[in-house]
Amino acid sequence: MKILVAYGSKYGCTEKCAKLLSDQINRDHDVVLVDHKMSEPANLEEFDWVVIGGPIYMGKTLPEIVAFINHNLPELLTKKIGLFICAADLDKVVEQSQLVFDPELTRHAKAIEHFGYELSLEKMDIISKMIIRMVARVKENQYNIFTENIEKFAAMILNSN
Ligand SMILES: Cc1cc2nc3c(=O)[nH]c(=O)nc-3n(C[C@H](O)[C@H](O)[C@H](O)COP(=O)(O)O)c2cc1C
Numbered sequence: 001m002k003i004l005v006a007y008g009s010k011y012g013c014t015e016k017c018a019k020l021l022s023d024q025i026n027r028d029h030d031v032v033l034v035d036h037k038m039s040e041p042a043n044l045e046e047f048d049w050v051v052i053g054g055p056i057y058m059g060k061t062l063p064e065i066v067a068f069i070n071h072n073l074p075e076l077l078t079k080k081i082g083l084f085i086c087a088a089d090l091d092k093v094v095e096q097s098q099l100v101f102d103p104e105l106t107r108h109a110k111a112i113e114h115f116g117y118e119l120s121l122e123k124m125d126i127i128s129k130m131i132i133r134m135v136a137r138v139k140e141n142q143y144n145i146f147t148e149n150i151e152k153f154a155a156m157i158l159n160s161n
Contacts, residue, residue: 001028001029001030001049002030002031002048002049003029003031003047003048004034004042004044004047004050004051005018005031005032005033005051005053006050006053007033007035007036007052007065008036008053008054008061008064008065009055009086010055010062011055011120011123011124012120012123013086013116014055014086014115015035016118017053017086017116017150018033018051019033020145021051021053021084021150024150024154024158025154028158029157036064036067036068044072044075044076044079045075048079049079049081049157050076050082052084052101053083053084053085053086053115054085054100055087055117056085056088058131059096059099061085061100061101065100073102073104076108077104080110080160081105081108081109082110082111082112082113082153082156082157083101083105083106083109083111083112083113084112084113084114084153085097085100085114085115086116086118087114088117088142088144093114110156111153111157113149113152114146114149115146115150115153116144118142118144119136119138119142120143121138121141122141
């Protein structure tokens with residue numbers, strides 16, 4: 001089985017999660033990891049599964065993820081799809097995932113998961129740092145990747161046929 005894991009990441013958390021997922025599934029399958037920012041548009045034809053991961057910023061995901069989905073939607077709807085988000089607001093996980101990904105793609109997905117979040121104040125630009133300090137009242141770095149959710153997601157892909 002050939003699997004594309006396509007992600008976008010501003011400060012590295014979603015990238016870390018995409019790599020953790022790939023490490024778990026590439027023991028048995030051919031996995032291609034693609035950063036939306038750096039890559040040429042992927043040729044989706046060769047993939048059985050497409051996993052798309054993105055972080056949430058002010059209720060939205062990164063524009064390159066939205067562009068990837070919009071550009072490839074008809075073909076994505078012919079694939080097995082897994083979606084994951086990295087987001088710090090634990091009360092709004094379901095509602096934010098539904099906002100972030102196209103509704104048709106969300107309905108078509110075999111798995112939608114929350115892989116956790118990181119808030120590294122020293123990596124942030126000044127505006128992001130201000131928002132996080134003043135709005136979210138975060139005073140120190142937070143590292144909260146949900147490895148059990150990544151394992152569950154990987155197992156679901158590995159057990160699919
Ligand atoms: C400026 C800013 C705004 C954010 N807005 C949201 C938000 O609206 N909802 C949420 O759940 N998390 C929010 N977060 C948390 C990010 O989703 C979290 O830090 C995520 O791990 C970032 O992933 P990345 O490092 O791959 O970019 C925000 C973080 C920052 C710095």
